[in-house]
Amino acid sequence: MSKVNVFLEEKVMPVAGKIAAQRHLQALRDGIILAMPLIIIGSLFLILGFLPIPGYNEWMASIFGELWLTKLTYPVTATFDIMALVATFGIAYRLAEHYKVDPLSAGAISLSAFVLATPYFTMFTPAGTEAAIEVTGVLPIALLGSKGLFVGILIALLSTEIFRYIIKKGLVIKMPDGVPPSVSKSFIALFPAAIVIIVVWLLRLIIEMTPFESLHNIVGQLLQEPLSVFGTTLIGAIVYVLLVHLLWVCGLHGAAIIGGIMGPIMLAATDENRLALQAGTEIPNIVNMQFFEIFIHMGGSGATLMFAIMMLIFAKSQQSKQLGKLAIGPGIFNINEPIVFGAPIVMNPILMIPFILAPVVMAISTFVFMQIGFAPKATGIAVPWTTPPIIGGLLATGGDWRGGMMQAINLVIAFAIYYPFFKVWDKQNLQLEKGTEDDKTSE
Amino acid sequence: MNILLCCAAGMSTSLLVTKMEAYAKEQGLDCKIWAVSANEVNNHVDDADVLLLGPQVRYLLPKMKKIGEEKGIPVDLINSVHYGLIKGDEVVKFARSLIVS
Numbered sequence: 001m002s003k004v005n006v007f008l009e010e011k012v013m014p015v016a017g018k019i020a021a022q023r024h025l026q027a028l029r030d031g032i033i034l035a036m037p038l039i040i041i042g043s044l045f046l047i048l049g050f051l052p053i054p055g056y057n058e059w060m061a062s063i064f065g066e067l068w069l070t071k072l073t074y075p076v077t078a079t080f081d082i083m084a085l086v087a088t089f090g091i092a093y094r095l096a097e098h099y100k101v102d103p104l105s106a107g108a109i110s111l112s113a114f115v116l117a118t119p120y121f122t123m124f125t126p127a128g129t130e131a132a133i134e135v136t137g138v139l140p141i142a143l144l145g146s147k148g149l150f151v152g153i154l155i156a157l158l159s160t161e162i163f164r165y166i167i168k169k170g171l172v173i174k175m176p177d178g179v180p181p182s183v184s185k186s187f188i189a190l191f192p193a194a195i196v197i198i199v200v201w202l203l204r205l206i207i208e209m210t211p212f213e214s215l216h217n218i219v220g221q222l223l224q225e226p227l228s229v230f231g232t233t234l235i236g237a238i239v240y241v242l243l244v245h246l247l248w249v250c251g252l253h254g255a256a257i258i259g260g261i262m263g264p265i266m267l268a269a270t271d272e273n274r275l276a277l278q279a280g281t282e283i284p285n286i287v288n289m290q291f292f293e294i295f296i297h298m299g300g301s302g303a304t305l306m307f308a309i310m311m312l313i314f315a316k317s318q319q320s321k322q323l324g325k326l327a328i329g330p331g332i333f334n335i336n337e338p339i340v341f342g343a344p345i346v347m348n349p350i351l352m353i354p355f356i357l358a359p360v361v362m363a364i365s366t367f368v369f370m371q372i373g374f375a376p377k378a379t380g381i382a383v384p385w386t387t388p389p390i391i392g393g394l395l396a397t398g399g400d401w402r403g404g405m406m407q408a409i410n411l412v413i414a415f416a417i418y419y420p421f422f423k424v425w426d427k428q429n430l431q432l433e434k435g436t437e438d439d440k441t442s443e
Numbered sequence: 444m445n446i447l448l449c450c451a452a453g454m455s456t457s458l459l460v461t462k463m464e465a466y467a468k469e470q471g472l473d474c475k476i477w478a479v480s481a482n483e484v485n486n487h488v489d490d491a492d493v494l495l496l497g498p499q500v501r502y503l504l505p506k507m508k509k510i511g512e513e514k515g516i517p518v519d520l521i522n523s524v525h526y527g528l529i530k531g532d533e534v535v536k537f538a539r540s541l542i543v544s
Binding site: 018020021030033094097184248250252253255256257322323326330335337338339340341342343344346359386 | 450451452454455458481482485497498499500501502503505506523524526527528529
C-alpha cells in the first residue's frame, strides 16, 4: 500500500468515522432531511413563478390577474419559510430516537421551545409614515425559515438533551397500570417538558435584557454569519469539495458525513438566494447546496459521469467495459457507488487523483464563471440531487439555458482530467486480463 | 429469508436489491429483499432476518450491530467489490451464510 493509502487508512478514516457517527451531527443531518421534500415541492412553484421567458409575466397576469405571482408562491411560504420549524422537530425526533426516549414528545417539546425563543412581534412601517411600529401577536415568518435554522438546531439539541436527562433520572409522573400507554406517555413527558420550557423561558428573559435582544440575533452574529462567510467563499467551497472526496476515497460517504456540519449553512445560502429571487433583487450566493449537488457532483461525487461514459465508449478491457455498462444507468441519476467500489476508486492510487482533482477544478471554474456573470447562479430552487445533468442546471437556474451550458463545460473539464488516468487504468485491466505479470509498470 | 440492506439514502443499495432478487428467484429461494436509508432501519429491522450495510456507511456498523443484537439478527458489511460490481448472487450467498451460522 502506498504512503497515501496508509495515511488515509490510519489517519482520515477513524476521524471521519467518529464525526459521522457522532449522535448530534447524525440527528442534525437526518432531521434536516425532513424539510427537504417540502423544499423541493416549494421549488416547483418557484420554477413556475420565475420562468425566464420574455412576456411570461404579462401573459400570466392576463390570465390569472395581477396578483398571480403572490398566489402562486403561497406554497413556497408554507415550505421554504417554515424550514426551521420542520428541522427543529426532525432533529429532536431523531436525537430522541437515538436515546430511545419518546421521539414524538421530544419533537413536540422542542417545537414549543423554538417558538418560545422566537420574538412574538415584528416591526412594520405603514405606508406614508416614517416611524416603524411594533406589531404584536405574530410570529415573524422570516425567523421560522432559514434565518431561524441555527436557532432551531440549537434548541432541538438542547431541549432533547434536557428531556433525556430528566427521563433517565426517573423524574417522571408514573401512571398506574391499566392506563392506556398513549396517555401515560404524555404524562411521562409532562415534567421534562416543563423543565425545558422553563429553561428556554429564562434564557429568553435574560437575553431580552442584553443588547442582543433575541437568541436569533446572538446565533446570527456569533455563529451563522462567520460560518456562512467562510462556507460560501471559493476557498470554503474548495475545502468542502476536498473533504467530501477525501472521505469517499476512503470508501466513506463523504457528502453524508460533511453534510451534518455544512448542510445547514448551504441550505441557508440556498434560501437567501430564493428570497432574493422572490424579491427581484440580485442573487447573493454563488456557493450553496445546488452549487455542489448540481454543478459539481455530476454522475455522483467525483463527477464520475464522464468516467462512466469513457468506460462505455473507449474501454479496451472487458472489466472496464462491463463496469461502464453497470455504472452508466445509475450514473445519469448521479449515483456512482458501482464506480467508487467497482473500479474501484477507493484506495486506488491512480483513480483517486482525478476523483479529487476534477471536482476541485470544477468548483473553481463554476465559481469563476458565475462570478463574472458568464453563467447564472443557482436561484434557490432546490432541485433533487438525482436530477440528470443539463436538466439539473436548467432547473436550478430557473430555466436559464446557460445553467445547462455551465454543466456542459464542467463535463468537458471532467473528461479532460479523467481521460489520461482512465487510459492507464484501462491498460492495467487489459494486461491483467491477458495474464501478463508486468501490470505494475504504471505506478 | 428476509434481507434488509441499508446505505446513506437507500439509493445504491436498491440497485443491488434488483440483482439479488433475480438471483434468489433463479435459485428458487423464498426471499424478501429491500433497501432503506440508514435512519429508517429502526422501522424495518423487526421484519428482517439479516441486516447488511453498504461499505460507504461502515461508520454505522457499531450502531447497527447494537440494533442487531437487540433483535437477535446478524449484521455485517457488504464486501465492497461485490457492492461495486452489483454482484447480487454473492451478496445473497453472504446473507445466507450469516443467517445459517
